[in-house]
Amino acid sequence: MVVSRFWRVVMPEQHRPVLLAVDDDDHVLRAVRRDLSHAYQQRYRVLASRSPAEAVRLLDTLLDRRAEVALILSDQRMPGMTGIEFLAAAAERFPTARRVLLTAYADTSVAISAINEVRLDHYLVKPWEPPEERLYPVLDELLADWESGYEPPYQGIRLVGHRFAPATHRLRDLLTRHRLPFRFEEGTGGEADLPVVALPDGRSLVRPGHAEVVEALGLSSRLSHPHYDVAIVGGGPSGLAASVYASSEGLATLLIEAYVPGGQAGTSSRIENYLGFPSGISGVDLTSRAVTQARRFGVDVLAPVEAERLSRAGRACVLHLSDGKEITAATVLLSTGLSYRSLDAAGAGRFEGAGIYYGATLTETESCVGRPVWIVGGANSAGQAALHFAKHAGHVTMVVRAASLSHGMSAYLVDEIQADPAITVMTNTHLVGAEGSERLERIVLRDGATGALRTHEAEHLFVFIGARPRTEWLDDMVRRDERGFVLTGPDLGPAAELPAWDLPRQPLLLETSVPGVFAAGDARAGSVKRLASSVGEGAMAVSMIHRYHSES
Structure with a gap:
């Protein structure tokens, strides 16, 4: 028996290629369908028809649905249309399908002639018992030959849009940053209809927002705590490092990212000067590993969600999010990073x-x-x-x-x-x-x-x-310099001059003008704008958060 490379592939039934049996004798048709289903139903969709006219209509329907027909078995003697005539009609619709004629012994000469006339692939003399000897070896060989030239339909995510449309570009970038394989197809519709994200389960999202795509793909997290020990705003290197260290040390940790965790580092094509990667590593690979590590330690990740405002409720910090949620946390780490400056060129x-x-x-x-x-x-x-x-x-x-x-x-x-x-x-x-x-x-x-x-x-x-810090949403809640970078530690000056400061000590090295609110990474004034230093600041911030908790 020929062993097909598709024996290991179980496709959804609606996407499986079709095996079609046609015979006007109910007893024979049931037997054919039974034997085909027994051997091939995990790889193929087995269909049957009692008349050639009905079978032609069925083939037209399959053609309209862009289905694939792998093999057709047809009886020769049927009312209204002979098996050879039916197979000729079938070849016009599905020219690559393998064609097998079921004949009585008396019709073998007709079948032999049909091999040349309609390019018949094989004929079988009824009855074919036992199928293991007289049916399956023939069909296995024919199907293996058909499969060698068959490309299974793509079952993954498809993005249909205009290659140079901004909305399409943003969705392509979102899927790439999430490391989700997808097929891009140039669309023919207007701007009102594109882009479309077609999902493997059959759903289509028309001009979706990032949050809708993430939700549909099951990438969004659920909040597992009513109150967090630390909420981290920004999923760049400093925020990811802090989330890993905080959660691994037992703190209930939430990471909030406005787009895709990774920040600007996640867009880097190659990082070659980061310790431990002598051959370099892409930003997507490095940051996706960090996200996986954070999730393994139990970090809740909300993305894409923006923090729109920071307030206080007693000692607790309150983050007001773009999706309407309000998150409370004992401490907050601001690691919002930078956004690229726009070109000032005309047009x-x-x-x-x-x-x-x-x-x-x-x-x-x-x-x-x-x-x-x-x-x-x-x-x-x-x-x-x-x-x-x-x-x-x-x-x-x-x-x-x-x-x-x-x-x-x-x-x-x-x-x-x-x-x-x-x-x-x-x-x-x-x-x-x-x-x-x-x-x-x-x-x-x-x-x-x-x-x-x-x-x-x-x-x-x-x-x-160049870039600017993503800190506009903070308004006057924490003190920033003239360029918008968050001031921390000694750069804040005397604690007595800070309106919101109510602790009998100076702010810690990475603490802002608000007790319990810390800053790390590129958005912090005076930080070294390098990947390694951002990761280091994220880790260092966790030690200071621990100290703050011990004092509270």
């Missing part, structure tokens, strides 16, 4: 998500294969993105305002970029304009020395031009 806002992207958005790598890519910025994140896209794009051009890359980039990245023939660096250059119709088509650059303007064709532009 740039029109093309965000339609040719202009902030961060390394690995989602767009496939679109850039063999195409020119432009990168604006001269810090480490821009250098890492340039090296990543150089492996896929036709060419990468970096637009840098400074006089040299070494002004803001680590030496190892500068050396790698200078040694890569697929990367060109334009220093002392400013991007001042973006042009196009529905998507980015051109950019305008200004020479910083001469002021001369030059226009270049551009379809893919990635921006890394």
Whole structure:
């Protein structure tokens, strides 16, 4: 017996290829269906029909539903249409289906002629008992041959939309950041109908928000505590590190993230200078491991949910969230990180998500294969993105305002970029304009020395031009510097001058102007904007939270 590679694959019944038996004799039809079901029902959907006319209508229905027919068995002597005539009609609808004629001994000469006339694959003389000897070996061979050229229908998530539409880009990025395999299909509908996320269970989400997608895919967490020991706002490296340490040490911990846990580090194409990864690691891989680790220790993760306001209720902190929830916690850690600054070039806002992207958005790598890519910025994140896209794009051009890359980039990245023939660096250059119709088509650059303007064709532009802290939602609740970074510890000055301070001590090193509210990572004033230092601050914040709890 031929063993098919599909013996191990059990597909949902509605997606299985069809085996169709046609015979006007009820006794024979029941026997055929019984034997087919016994051997093949886990891989195929077995259907039967008592007349060729009915069977033709059934094939038309299967064709309309885009089903696959693998094999058809038909009796030769049937009223209204012979088996050979029916198989010829079936071949017009499903030309790859294997065709088998059931004949009496007296019709074997007709069957032999049909092999040439209608490309009959085989004929079987009735009766075929025992099937293990006279039926299954024949069908196994035919089905194995059919399966060798069969591509099973895709059963995963499908995203249908316009490749250069901002709403589609955001959903592609969301699924990629969650490490969810999906198939992107270019849509034909209008903006009101796209994008659509088609789920494996048959549901379709039309122009869904991020929260709706996360909920539908079962990725959202439920609150397991009425009150938390620590609520962490921001799921970047510092927030993830703090959540792991806090929960592993017995604190009831909640992590709140406005988008996808990982922060800017999660968008990095390659991190090569983080301790313990000599060959480097992508930001998605590193942060997804951290999320898995946090969940294993019992951290509740709410995402995508934004913190909109922070207040106090006695000693407790209250976080007011965008989904209407109010979370109380004994302590809060602010690790909101940074968001990329927007280009101030003329027309740039029109093309965000339609040719202009902030961060390394690995989602767009496939679109850039063999195409020119432009990168604006001269810090480490821009250098890492340039090296990543150089492996896929036709060419990468970096637009840098400074006089040299070494002004803001680590030496190892500068050396790698200078040694890569697929990367060109334009220093002392400013991007001042973006042009196009529905998507980015051109950019305008200004020479910083001469002021001369030059226009270049551009379809893919990635921006890394600095960032600002995500702290606007705090209003005046905690003290911040003039740029919005959260002040902590000694930078706050004397405790007596802090309106909300009511403890007989100075604020701890990472404590804000509000007792029990801490800050760590890039949003904290004076922090070192590096991955390792963010992770370290997250861990250090937990030790200070423990101290605060011991004093309370």
